[in-house]
Structure formats: structure tokens, C-alpha cells
Amino acid sequence: MPAEASAPTGGGTQAQAGPGEAAAPGRRERVREATLREIKDNARRRLAAEGPSGVSLRAIARDMGMTAPGLYRYFSGLDDLLNAVRADLFHELSEAVAGAAAPLPTDDTDGRILASLRAFRSWALSHRAEFSLLFATPAPQDAPDQRVLEAGQEFAASFFSLFDRMLAEGRIPLPADDEIGPELRERLDAFAAKTGFTIDNASYGALRVLMSCWVRLYGLVSMEVAEHLTPIMGDMEPLFEAELQDILAPSGAACRASDQD
Amino acid sequence: MPAEASAPTGGGTQAQAGPGEAAAPGRRERVREATLREIKDNARRRLAAEGPSGVSLRAIARDMGMTAPGLYRYFSGLDDLLNAVRADLFHELSEAVAGAAAPLPTDDTDGRILASLRAFRSWALSHRAEFSLLFATPAPQDAPDQRVLEAGQEFAASFFSLFDRMLAEGRIPLPADDEIGPELRERLDAFAAKTGFTIDNASYGALRVLMSCWVRLYGLVSMEVAEHLTPIMGDMEPLFEAELQDILAPSGAACRASDQD
DNA sequence: CCGTAAGCTTTACGCCGTTCACTAAAGCTG
DNA sequence: CAGCTTTAGTGAACGGCGTAAAGCTTACGG
Incomplete structure (x- = not known):
């Protein structure tokens, strides 16, 4: 149940001490971070192009080739995304x-x-x-x-x-x-x-x-x-x-x- | 086709010179004016209560006991209503x-x-x-x-x-x-x-x-x-x-x- | 008295946020 | 390796939105 504000899914593992690198972020969290960035980038593109009301989860998801509910893995809703961008x-x-x-x-x-x-x-x-x-x-x-x-x-x-x-x-x-x-x-x-x-x-x-x-x-x-x-x-x-x-x-x-x- | 900005339906008749009163607005246009005022009043109520994004044609119509498309007889759309309120x-x-x-x-x-x-x-x-x-x-x-x-x-x-x-x-x-x-x-x-x-x-x-x-x-x-x-x-x-x-x-x-x- | 227009409803389309149930994959653990 | 758990993501669905088109009813004007 993702109820927290910004990070619905919290990292369980990361300090496992990989082979060469000390506190490696872990492959998993890296792609997560990348997706997160991509979402915010798309939000900003639409923001700049159409103003605040032009930022919609569905449109962003469409731009990214996924569906809107998927974004809820990253943000608890539109407001949360907007706040992150803010x-x-x-x-x-x-x-x-x-x-x-x-x-x-x-x-x-x-x-x-x-x-x-x-x-x-x-x-x-x-x-x-x-x-x-x-x-x-x-x-x-x-x-x-x-x-x-x-x-x-x-x-x-x-x-x-x-x-x-x-x-x-x-x-x-x-x-x-x-x-x-x-x-x-x-x-x-x-x-x-x-x-x-x-x-x-x-x-x-x-x-x-x-x-x-x-x-x-x-x-x-x-x-x-x-x-x-x-x-x-x-x-x-x-x-x-x-x-x-x-x-x-x-x-x-x-x-x-x-x-x- | 109601394409004009504010008054899709324009008054044809009014100078007909009624019995006693000189330039009487005509019963028709009076109720129209009243409805217009009621719409704007409801818009303002919702505006004050929920902010600009809380103003919706459907909600206003609901409050007034009618349906949203009916409002198009008075305003050419939500923007038009908002501009009138402005x-x-x-x-x-x-x-x-x-x-x-x-x-x-x-x-x-x-x-x-x-x-x-x-x-x-x-x-x-x-x-x-x-x-x-x-x-x-x-x-x-x-x-x-x-x-x-x-x-x-x-x-x-x-x-x-x-x-x-x-x-x-x-x-x-x-x-x-x-x-x-x-x-x-x-x-x-x-x-x-x-x-x-x-x-x-x-x-x-x-x-x-x-x-x-x-x-x-x-x-x-x-x-x-x-x-x-x-x-x-x-x-x-x-x-x-x-x-x-x-x-x-x-x-x-x-x-x-x-x-x- | 009848045509015409105004007022309004119904229906419909395509957006939107959000929820829920579900699948597929990835990761951890024994 | 097997098996369990967590994660990412999908699809369908609900309700709300603006708005366009078509139709119905009523009142007005000739």
C-alpha cells in the first residue's frame, strides 16, 4: 500500500557491498532513478509547453510509452509529482x-x-x-x-x-x-x-x-x-x-x- | 450556431414599446438576465470555496438543477464564463x-x-x-x-x-x-x-x-x-x-x- | 395560428485522476 | 537451483470533466 508522500516503494536492500564498488546504488535503484527523472522531465516539457494545466499523468505516460497507473509506482498522484517538480x-x-x-x-x-x-x-x-x-x-x-x-x-x-x-x-x-x-x-x-x-x-x-x-x-x-x-x-x-x-x-x-x- | 464570445443568443426584440413602460427590458430578457446572474453567482460560490479549479460547468449546472450543456445558452464555454466572472x-x-x-x-x-x-x-x-x-x-x-x-x-x-x-x-x-x-x-x-x-x-x-x-x-x-x-x-x-x-x-x-x- | 427561435435535455465522445485486480519479471533466500 | 517475495507495469473500470450534436418543449412574434 503506497501511502507515503513521495517514495511509495522504499528501498529494502542496498548496503549489500557489491564486488568492487563501496556503496553502489544497485542496478535496480539506478533504473528507478532514471525513470523518475524521465517522468519529471516529461512533466516539465508539458509544463513549459502548455502551462500547469497541461501536465497530466495520462499524457506523460503516453509520452513515455506506458500507462498512467504505472506512474503511481513513482508518485502517489498528480499533486505529488507536481510538488516534486516544484x-x-x-x-x-x-x-x-x-x-x-x-x-x-x-x-x-x-x-x-x-x-x-x-x-x-x-x-x-x-x-x-x-x-x-x-x-x-x-x-x-x-x-x-x-x-x-x-x-x-x-x-x-x-x-x-x-x-x-x-x-x-x-x-x-x-x-x-x-x-x-x-x-x-x-x-x-x-x-x-x-x-x-x-x-x-x-x-x-x-x-x-x-x-x-x-x-x-x-x-x-x-x-x-x-x-x-x-x-x-x-x-x-x-x-x-x-x-x-x-x-x-x-x-x-x-x-x-x-x-x- | 453560438460562436460569439459572450452572448450566443442576441436580443432581436425589445424596443417594441410596451403598454405603460418606455424601454421595458421585456419579460424574456429579464429571466435570462436572472439566470445569467445565478450562473455567475454559483460560479463565484464554488470559486471562493474550492478555488479556480473547483469551478466546473457540470457542478454549477447541478447546483442549479439543470444540465451542463444548458449553460451553453448563456456562455460559449467554461473560459467564457470565467472571463465574465473576471x-x-x-x-x-x-x-x-x-x-x-x-x-x-x-x-x-x-x-x-x-x-x-x-x-x-x-x-x-x-x-x-x-x-x-x-x-x-x-x-x-x-x-x-x-x-x-x-x-x-x-x-x-x-x-x-x-x-x-x-x-x-x-x-x-x-x-x-x-x-x-x-x-x-x-x-x-x-x-x-x-x-x-x-x-x-x-x-x-x-x-x-x-x-x-x-x-x-x-x-x-x-x-x-x-x-x-x-x-x-x-x-x-x-x-x-x-x-x-x-x-x-x-x-x-x-x-x-x-x-x- | 403557425413558424421559429430560445431554453433545456439526452446522448455521446474523449479527456482526466485514481483504484483494483492481475501478470510478468527481477531479486533475495534457503 | 527452487521458491518466495517484492517490484514494475498493464487493463478494466468508476466517476468527473468540457463540449458537440440532435431532439424536445415552450413561448414569442408575425
Whole structure:
């Protein structure tokens, strides 16, 4: 009875110590892993091509030359598959954001942040359906999945850690801690605890600024992905760049010309 | 053959000049209107209860004691119904935002804006599914509906017109026109043209500030609706109020204590 | 009064997720 | 090796979905 969330069939054997290799995954689990990957790849193909509603077990199975019930050996249902894809996508997005900053020198704080924020936008625009799968409002009843939650928090943490250095440099004027109301402080405490920030590293003012940056970035990008303003504004890149400049202006960052595309 | 968008069956007769009443809608069209309303009401009930995916023609028909194909006399399909609901919702949202400002005296510009922005948030939070139906990323292939587009632009216009007076008062420091890049200016021109703003009324700087406000408000509220930050921050109201204060701070607006709830 | 159209039902087709009973193969164990 | 157990996968089936076509009934308009 496959009742567990993600791995209906659990590995019984694997530590049998094969001939040459130490902890060989075992032939069995290798092909299983491959099938699992194939399912998710097909799900993503359909996701990109037809949007979230185009992802169906039957269609995926058809693409793979098998029947839908067979997929239940790998996922406990469509929701489970979608959640697995969501978790993967969060990791991918984290990597895209972090990867954009990596090649730049450590002391080029502004450049690293700019590159990452632009990478976030780029990823979103080149993965519209994926982005909306990640950030869509969930239906009222469906409970959040643990893996997705964790992956999301990992993304949040990796995203915010971008600002660590900039905050440390103290170039941004932060609101004083006592300008921040007690309720908000409470929330920021909770936030810091869950994302690995501690108030020692980042003052309330810093967390406040972080949240503000994220809200603006997220708001603009998600509007762009949804093409909400597109019919009345056309290309939104100039607005994005202007917002970027605005967000980072207090730090005196030089924002001119993205070097990509 | 009902191929048109919204009204498969179009009224032939109505100007027949009844006995007493001038342009009486005619009994026929009255019951039709009532049924139409009933369908949309049922759609909204299910929308609120189970989210967008819970809205199905068959379920609605069942609730109304009829069969699904009967609904095709009123809507050309599920999408058409959803678009009609969307248009209604945009009007409702516009009204909620405008209505919140109405009771306040005309010269209380800050108060009116605050009330409207809070009303936007309140409406969104008490109509999560409706909000996400309005602002969800559409699937890659489906073309935008004309009525929805118009209703959306009406909302945008009514929303932005809130700021008319504040901009006129000149209390917000605006970026100089020549600080705004030529591409962005082009976009803002397009935007102004579509929403009724003219550059005479509002400078590029003003439009720029408007957009920034909207992006922040939208970003925060849509994150709150999606409960994206909720698992790590809990109640987001303090953050919202802080953002409000931030957004309107340059104008010296007094933001203390919302009088509602 | 009769033709015509509107409102609605029945039937049907092809999707969908999911369950269940079943087979065939692979792996482990004695 | 035999034999047992687990796994991967199939086929049929249930119920729900959108929607197209055809038919029936009722009300309206000339």
C-alpha cells in the first residue's frame, strides 16, 4: 500500500557491498532513478509547453510509452509529482540566482547583487510556466508539501544571503531599530529564525530593507511574467532596470547596462 | 450556431414599446438576465470555496438543477464564463477601492489613499481565490478576453487616479524627467495613453512613482494572498503597514492606525 | 395560428485522476 | 537451483470533466 508522500516503494536492500564498488546504488535503484527523472522531465516539457494545466499523468505516460497507473509506482498522484517538480524548480532557481553572482569578484558587492537580481528576472521570463507553478496561489484546501517548503526556504535563504555583504558594508541607510513597531519586530524575528539570519548579523532595519527589496522585485517580475502590464506598457525591461536602480540607489551602486543579452 | 464570445443568443426584440413602460427590458430578457446572474453567482460560490479549479460547468449546472450543456445558452464555454466572472470581479474591486476613499473629505488626500490601499489589501485577503483568478498567470496559449482587458484597465485607471491629487499637491519629490531613460519614457507614454493620463497632468516622474507604488503594493498583497511568506513570518499586517508608511513617507503622510478592524 | 427561435435535455465522445485486480519479471533466500 | 517475495507495469473500470450534436418543449412574434 503506497501511502507515503513521495517514495511509495522504499528501498529494502542496498548496503549489500557489491564486488568492487563501496556503496553502489544497485542496478535496480539506478533504473528507478532514471525513470523518475524521465517522468519529471516529461512533466516539465508539458509544463513549459502548455502551462500547469497541461501536465497530466495520462499524457506523460503516453509520452513515455506506458500507462498512467504505472506512474503511481513513482508518485502517489498528480499533486505529488507536481510538488516534486516544484522542489526541483526551486533548487534550479536558487542555482541560477547564485550562479549569476559566482563569477564576479567577491568585493564587487553591487555587481553581484545586480547580476543575481537580473538572473532572477531572466529565469522567470524564460520559464514563465515554471515560475507561475512555483509562485501561484495554491487552492484553498491543499496542504503545503514539506519538500516544497524546504526548497522554498532554501531559495529564500540563498537569495537573502546575497545582501549579507552589502549590509555588512553599511552603505545602505537603515531605519533605526526603534523606528520599527513591536509587532513587525516579532515577525522579523520569526523570519530571521527560519532563514538562518540572526539579529546579531542583521538588525531589524536590515531585515526590513531586505523584505522591501524582495517585495519590489517579486512584484515587478511576477507582473511581467503574468503579462499584466504588457498590454498597456509593452516591454517592461526599462521599468525593471529603473526599479533596480531605485532599490539600490541608496547604496550608490552603479547600475549601468546589464552585460547579458 | 453560438460562436460569439459572450452572448450566443442576441436580443432581436425589445424596443417594441410596451403598454405603460418606455424601454421595458421585456419579460424574456429579464429571466435570462436572472439566470445569467445565478450562473455567475454559483460560479463565484464554488470559486471562493474550492478555488479556480473547483469551478466546473457540470457542478454549477447541478447546483442549479439543470444540465451542463444548458449553460451553453448563456456562455460559449467554461473560459467564457470565467472571463465574465473576471470582468465582474474587476469592477467589484474597483468599487471597493474607490468606495473606501469616498466617505473621506476631498482634501484629506493622504487619508483617501491610505484607505484605498488598505481596502485593496482587505479585498484581496477576503477574496483570495477571486484575487488569484484575476491576477493569475494565464496559460501560454489562451488569448486575453476583451471584456477582462477593459475591466482591468478601468481598475488600473481608477486606482491610479487616486494619486492625482497627491501628485498635484506636489508633496512627493519626483525624479526629474531627464533622469528617466528614453526607453522608459516611451513605455510611460504608452501607459499614460492607455490609462487616460496625459503627460500634461502627470510628468514622467509622477508616472514612475505611480508604477513603483503599484508594484510594491501588488507584490506584497499577492505574496500575502498566496501565503508565500506566511509559513516563515506569520501575520503580514505589520509588514504591510510598514510598507505603506514607507511608500507614502516622502509625502509626509500620517499613517498611524487603520480605523478598520 | 403557425413558424421559429430560445431554453433545456439526452446522448455521446474523449479527456482526466485514481483504484483494483492481475501478470510478468527481477531479486533475495534457503 | 527452487521458491518466495517484492517490484514494475498493464487493463478494466468508476466517476468527473468540457463540449458537440440532435431532439424536445415552450413561448414569442408575425
